[in-house]
Amino acid sequence: xxxxxxxxxxxxxxAIPATALADGDSDRALVAKGxxxxxxxxCLTCHTAKDGKPYAGGLPMQTPIGIIYSKNxxxxxxxxxxxxxxxxxxxxxxxxIDDEGHSSYPAMPYPSFSxxxxxxxxxxxxxxxxxxxxxxxxxxxxxxxxxxSVRWPLGVWRWAFAPAVQPFQPPPQADARIARGAYLVExxxxxxxxxxxxxxxxxxxxxxxxxxxxxxxxxxxxxGWVPVSLRDEYGGGLAGWSASDIVALLKTGRNTHGATLGGxxxxxxxxxxxxxxxxxxxxxxxxxxxAPNKDSPPFRYDDTAAKALFNGTPPTKGAQIYVDxxxxxxxxxxxxxxxxxxxxxxxxxxxxADATSAIxxxxxxxxxxxxxxxxxVFTMAPYADxxxxxxxxxxxxxxxxxxxxxxxxxxxxxxxxxxxxxxx
Amino acid sequence: xxxxxISPSRRAFLxxxxxxxxxxxxxxxxxxxxxLGLAAAETAPKAYQPAYFTASEWALLMSLVDRLIxxxxxxxxxxxxxxxxxxxxxxxxxxxxxxxxYMQGPFRDAPAELGYQLxxxxxxxxxxxxxxxxxxxxxxxxxxxxxxDEPTRDDAISQLxxxxxxxxxxxxxxxxxxxxQNTREGYFCDPVHGxxxxxxxxxxxxxxxxxxxxxxxxxxxxxxxxFRPVSVAVTGG
Numbered sequence: 029x030x031x032x033x034x035x036x037x038x039x040x041x042x043a044i045p046a047t048a049l050a051d052g053d054s055d056r057a058l059v060a061k062g063x064x065x066x067x068x069x070x071c072l073t074c075h076t077a078k079d080g081k082p083y084a085g086g087l088p089m090q091t092p093i094g095i096i097y098s099k100n101x102x103x104x105x106x107x108x109x110x111x112x113x114x115x116x117x118x119x120x121x122x123x124x125i126d127d128e129g130h131s132s133y134p135a136m137p138y139p140s141f142s143x144x145x146x147x148x149x150x151x152x153x154x155x156x157x158x159x160x161x162x163x164x165x166x167x168x169x170x171x172x173x174x175x176x177s178v179r180w181p182l183g184v185w186r187w188a189f190a191p192a193v194q195p196f197q198p199p200p201q202a203d204a205r206i207a208r209g210a211y212l213v214e215x216x217x218x219x220x221x222x223x224x225x226x227x228x229x230x231x232x233x234x235x236x237x238x239x240x241x242x243x244x245x246x247x248x249x250x251x252g253w254v255p256v257s258l259r260d261e262y263g264g265g266l267a268g269w270s271a272s273d274i275v276a277l278l279k280t281g282r283n284t285h286g287a288t289l290g291g292x293x294x295x296x297x298x299x300x301x302x303x304x305x306x307x308x309x310x311x312x313x314x315x316x317x318x319a320p321n322k323d324s325p326p327f328r329y330d331d332t333a334a335k336a337l338f339n340g341t342p343p344t345k346g347a348q349i350y351v352d353x354x355x356x357x358x359x360x361x362x363x364x365x366x367x368x369x370x371x372x373x374x375x376x377x378x379x380x381a382d383a384t385s386a387i388x389x390x391x392x393x394x395x396x397x398x399x400x401x402x403x404x405v406f407t408m409a410p411y412a413d414x415x416x417x418x419x420x421x422x423x424x425x426x427x428x429x430x431x432x433x434x435x436x437x438x439x440x441x442x443x444x445x446x447x448x449x450x451x452x
Numbered sequence: 453x454x455x456x457x458i459s460p461s462r463r464a465f466l467x468x469x470x471x472x473x474x475x476x477x478x479x480x481x482x483x484x485x486x487x488l489g490l491a492a493a494e495t496a497p498k499a500y501q502p503a504y505f506t507a508s509e510w511a512l513l514m515s516l517v518d519r520l521i522x523x524x525x526x527x528x529x530x531x532x533x534x535x536x537x538x539x540x541x542x543x544x545x546x547x548x549x550x551x552x553x554y555m556q557g558p559f560r561d562a563p564a565e566l567g568y569q570l571x572x573x574x575x576x577x578x579x580x581x582x583x584x585x586x587x588x589x590x591x592x593x594x595x596x597x598x599x600x601d602e603p604t605r606d607d608a609i610s611q612l613x614x615x616x617x618x619x620x621x622x623x624x625x626x627x628x629x630x631x632x633q634n635t636r637e638g639y640f641c642d643p644v645h646g647x648x649x650x651x652x653x654x655x656x657x658x659x660x661x662x663x664x665x666x667x668x669x670x671x672x673x674x675x676x677x678x679f680r681p682v683s684v685a686v687t688g689g
Contacts, residue, residue, distance in 0.1 A: 340675075352663070352679070352682045355664070356663065413685065414685050
């Protein structure tokens, strides 16, 4: 009788010793928790090569001294970290010292990861041992010429800039929500790796808000994109955004003020869209708690340019190009259209003296990434083959300085140099 | 008075073109940009090397389109606009291979409203029709089309249009319609496709080109649209 079969299965299930079942469940829960920690740390983006297997490493990263490749962190015993003990794993995560005693290049943000709590680190270890498919793929050697390839200076670097493991300290007077946000941002999220300016030795100027208000005050260009300030400040920061605007950007790659660019697209796709809503709210609350690092006046919308364009009297060549090429989506009032076409008026990337990101998106175009809750991809076409360097300089200068934007004009030379960098 | 030649049909197709242009733009058609007109005149057309047409076909094609849209005080001719280049490039596209048309049999005579019924793709149509037309012109006028003076060329093309000049198995009007259609397309296309050099045809009719929208102008009643045309992808356009 076929009806009895499910009952037989149930009996078999009940016959499994209760202890084994409980262990299996807790292991699974630990691995699942570790997977979430891996998402908050965005391990995938750097530890996966283009079209490569997840976490098998091999992504090239250009550093000032040469190309280095991310490592295989799958549980393959020979080429990955399958035979690492928890202690080996924890030492690497917190001190940058690998299984052979070598110091890692600080492209691995271990000064931030040292703040990851014991519970999260244990879960992360469980995930990389049991939750990831092992991939046999040997690590690629870095392409750094001798003597720069000598590794001992990395130990000196570590001694100078990350001398001791820094457990996470919640900001003073932080409520539970802000403390959770601070933990995610300063610890696994390692937002400062891009968004904090770096010193001469490429060390982050501050690893937490407590270490200085340079923390998250905006980094220098990576692949032609300038990470904005994440502090609650004008002049390129997030002061014009509410906490829910920040949540929307991290969840969907877009909000009614702007959209992600460059490397942040990967962060949203592989990391922040998986954050729980509660964690996103915590991150936003923490970022909104960061006092201004610079004294910039609030953004105030100025309708001079909008009126001139509406009237058919663009004041400059750049303004004419804007009408011809950009205004269809970004509108002549610079306000874009909802979360579909990013607003340029007040957009953080257009408020500083560095027009690199604006030039780059005009040259190369871009696309708002698809996420689970916002699957539509909105694309901006590249204009490298449509506009000359002078025309791009003209239109970017117009955008940087119109509608109240506090950015500065740019030059043809700057566009030419970015175009040549991109072409390489 | 200027000799009219084939210009009645030119006027006819300009009317067609204008009818497809938004009415607001037609209202603005008297508006010209002298400085841009000057810039266009200074730009020397580059010598284009045909990829599909043979040397004799190419000479004949140029001679034909030159009479379908001759240069005059209203605007550039088909040659200045780059129409032959456009048609040659069309022949290399899926369109030229008939890939956009239903090209399965049966091939039978059918009423005009049922559309094109021949087994010829644009490529094979030109390849068959151009020499056949030139041969017919030779037989009737004693010279190839390229050697005839303009009024005689217009006469030959008119006879093609009216079916009084036979070109082998091809219906003369089918070839004439194909040629006229492609000539119009090359004259008014975006310059990115090789025709409408310097957007001169667009300027002539005050068509503002590949613009995304006109929302700012929807409620500015009675105002002339002030902007020059833009090409979808030509540098400096």
